[in-house]
Amino acid sequence: MAMQISIYDINLLKCRFTRVLGASLIDKLSGERTLNFSVLASRSQTLSVGMTAELDGQYYSIVRVSKKITGGFPVTTAQCEHISYKLNDEAYNLVTFVFEGTPAEGMAELLYGTPFSVGVIEATERVECYFTDQSPLSRRNALMRFIDACGCEVEYDGYKINLRKHRGSTVRKLLMDGENVTDLSVTIDSRENTQSYDIALFKMADLQAGDEVNITYTPMGINVNTRIVSIEYDPFYRYSVRVKVGDYVPNLMASNATQLDKVKQEFRAADGRLESTIETVDGNLSSLxxxxxGFDLRIATAENEVAQLSLTVNGFNTRITDAESNVAQLSLTVNGFDTRIESAEGDISAISQRLTSITTRVENAEGNISTVSQTANKISWIIASGTSSTNFTMTDRAVKLVADKIDLSGYVTISALGTAGKTTINGANITTGTIHADRIDTSTLRVNTIYAASGKVSLKEYTSSNMYIGGDGTWNYDYTYIFAGAQIKLASWDGVGTHALIIDTSDHCIRPATIVDWDLGNISYPFGDVWCEKITIRNSSNDAFIGYNGGTFEIVANGSAVNRLGSSTYYWDTGYITKLYLNSSCYIDAFGSTLRVNGTAIGGSDPNMAGKEVRMGGSTSYYILANTSRELRPYSTSTSYPCYLGTSSYYWHYAYIGSNTTKIGNSTSSKLGFFSTAPVARQTVSNTATVATLITALKKYGLIG
Known part of the structure; x- marks a missing residue:
């Protein structure tokens, strides 16, 4: 997953930054962890103090947001500290902390009622601690001292706090591994028996705070095993990494405190570190x-006036802030010094001096800036406002001036333009006149009108919401060609072109970018005539075609869906059809004023069905058939669905049958009855039967009364 900073307001995600102008993450073995980053002001409107930044699973509180113009661009810078610093809030203060038990129990007690939870605890030995030297007691101060008392080092995992016996790798890593190390600074003090190393890396290696490392560099006589106590890098651009190595000294300190009348004095010293504070009840403070x-000195008044001084063998830094938030800063090293004075309204003046350069800068609250940079071979001026800027650079070989307007009084002669060669002009500074050139190469071209070689308008911005292509509203090109190898998209830009109308030049079709997303005309603006060879209407896998097939016009529907002409609610009013097929073998047509089925007339004054097969009554499977073999018979011999010639209630009045042959009954079990007698099966009479027996049999048929 790409590196990104997510900004939350409480639990609501406000924005994400996948790219930044610059960032710095500092992780120290002592538990200090900070993050600073800068973005364009236009992308950081929602950024404010009190929000939470998340980077790579770690969370930071935004404690300071500053905005300024750098190089003509408005930039927002956010300073963040790890969320564990929330434990310094007054709401989490303790009166004192006295504990005896396991490290896990102590952590649970210290983190109770806070947003944090206990993570991995590698220490198991029981521990005793008595933090009664100050009251109220900061929860974070108590936490760090407790971790030191457990013989552990702190590790953050989101809102979980882990206690590690050894943070980082215990397998020793080589830092001097070829060209990755770009700077190495070593300080050895025999008076204090201490060694310190400051190393800069070309790119981020597999390193983290707490790693055991080896530094071997023969030209400087260095071969030492030590440990990374601090690492600083840009998480978005992991080059120019800086690490500090040395022996880790815990935070646990012996202390002594006294409380005088309206004055609190505190002195603590242990393990080569001394801390002293004097504080009055009305808020005045002095700390050393x-x-x-080196040493750090801070003096503050109840009115928020603050003076700070930090001094090491490498230099000193001082900062003074008054009650109105006006600030003065000074930093001095053997490499140079920096001064900066800033008012609460945003006015700034700064001077930076190095061995080879001097830079001055003056900026006011309205965003106006002037900068002068001087080296042995060059002087540069930059003067900028919120809407324009002027750059002037002078060397021993050339002078370069960039400005919105250049006013030169007097006669000006430029000799270099008198002969053929190369002329470079910033196009942003040309506002009038005509430029003649064989070619203009530019990344951005801003125009109102583009003319062709003929002098005719090819492209014109008529208004801020109207663009003309191929004319200017008074005339048109006869032909305008737009070429593309694959697609031409027409759309109102939505960032991805989801709703574009695509002219597909490779497949030779016009289609929407999303299925069923465009209409051809609408209820207010319908098209007139549509001229095409064939129209295909598709619903899923079912297609319908309207068009010509070999010179014959067809409306055809296929697929598994039911196809209808009209509906049960909306009927067709009038249809002119010569032949209407009901299925593949049955059609209806007209002969004169006669309706015919498969060519046989039905109804009318002359119902001639001669030469046609006629199916009547019953169902589609069981019916009466009059066929072309001159037969009138049931279609099936099934006894489940028999056919009848008359019924017990409806007799045929006359029947003339048997001019040649008459057969009644298809077996001896068939039944026969005369003169309304119930039909019976065939009667059997022996050859020797009497007349009475024969009469009895005939009576059963109803032939004798």
């Missing part, structure tokens, strides 16, 4: 922190 490497 001293180690063998």
């Amino acid at each position: 922190t001293q180690t063998v490497s």
Whole structure:
């Protein structure tokens, strides 16, 4: 997954930054973890103090947001500290902390009532601690001191806090691995018996705070095993990584505190570190922190006036802030010094001096900036406002001036333009006149009208919402060609072209980018005539065609769907049809005023069915058939669905049959009855039967009364 910073307001995601102008992440073995990043102001409107930033599973509180113009671009910078610093809030303060038990039990007690939870606890030995030297006691201060008392190092995992016996890799890693190390600084102090190393890497290696490392560099006589105590890098551009190595010193310190009348004095010293504070009840504060490497001094008043001084062998930094938030800063090293004065309204002046350069900068609250940069071989000026800027660079060989307007008084002669050669002009500075050139190469071209070689308008912005192509509203080109190897898209831009109308030049069709997304005309603006060879109407896998097939016009529907002409609600009013097929073998047509089925007339004054097969009554499977073999018979011999010639209630009055042959009954079990007698099966009479027996049999048929 690509690196990104997610910004939350409480639990609501406000925005994500997948690209930044710059970022710096510092992770120290002592538990300090900070994140700074800069983005364009136009992309950071919702960014404000109090929000939470998430990067690679770790969460940070945004504690400071500043905005300024850099190089003509408005930039927003956010300073963030790890969310564990929330434990410094007054709401989480303890009176004191006295504990005896396992590290896991102590962590659970310290984190109770906070947003954090206990993670991995590698220490199991029981621990005793008594933090009664100050009250109220910061929850985070108590947490760090407790972790030191457990002999562990802190590790963050989102809102979980882990206690590791050894953070980072215990397998020693080589730092001097070829060309990856770009800078190495070593300081050895025999008076204090200390060594410190500052290393810059060309790119991010597999390193993290706490790793055991080896530094071997023969030209400087270095061969030492040590440990990374701090690492700093840009998480979006992991080059120019800086690590500090040395022996890790825990935060647990011996302390001594006294409380005088309206004045609190506190002194703590242990493991080569001294801390001293003096604080009055009305909020005035003086604090001093001293180690063998240097000291930090801070003086603050109840009115928020603050003076700070930090001094090491490498240099010092000082900062003064008054009650109105005006700030003055000074930083001095053997490489140079930097000064900066800033008002609460945003006015700034700054000076930066190095051995080979001097840079000054003045900026006001309205965004106006002037900068002068001087080296031994070049001087550069930049003057910029919110809408324009002027750049001026001078060297021993050339002078370069870039400005919205250049006013030169007097006679100006430019000798280099008198002969053929190369002329480079910033097009943004040309506002009038005509430029003649064989070719103009540019990344951005802003025009109102583009003319062709004929002098005719090819493209014109008529208004801010109207563009003309191929004319200017008073005339048109006769032909305008737009070429594309695959597609030409017409759309109102939505970022992805989902609703585009595509002219597919490879498949030679016009289609929407999304299925069923465009209409041809609408209820207010219908098309007039549509001229085409064939129209295909598709619903899933079912197609309908309207068009010519070999010179014959057809309306054809196929597929598994039911096809209808009209509906039970909406009927066709009039249809002119010569021959109407009901299925593949049955059609209806007309002969004169006579309706015919398969060519046989039905109804009318002359119902002539001669020479045609006629099916009557019953059902589609069982019916009476009059066929072309001159037979009138049932279609089936099934006894389940028999056919009748008259019924017991409806007799045929006359029947003339048997001019040649008459057969009644198809077996001896067939039944026969005369003169309304119930039909009976065939009667059997022996050759020797009497007349009485024969009469009895005939009576059963109803032939004798």
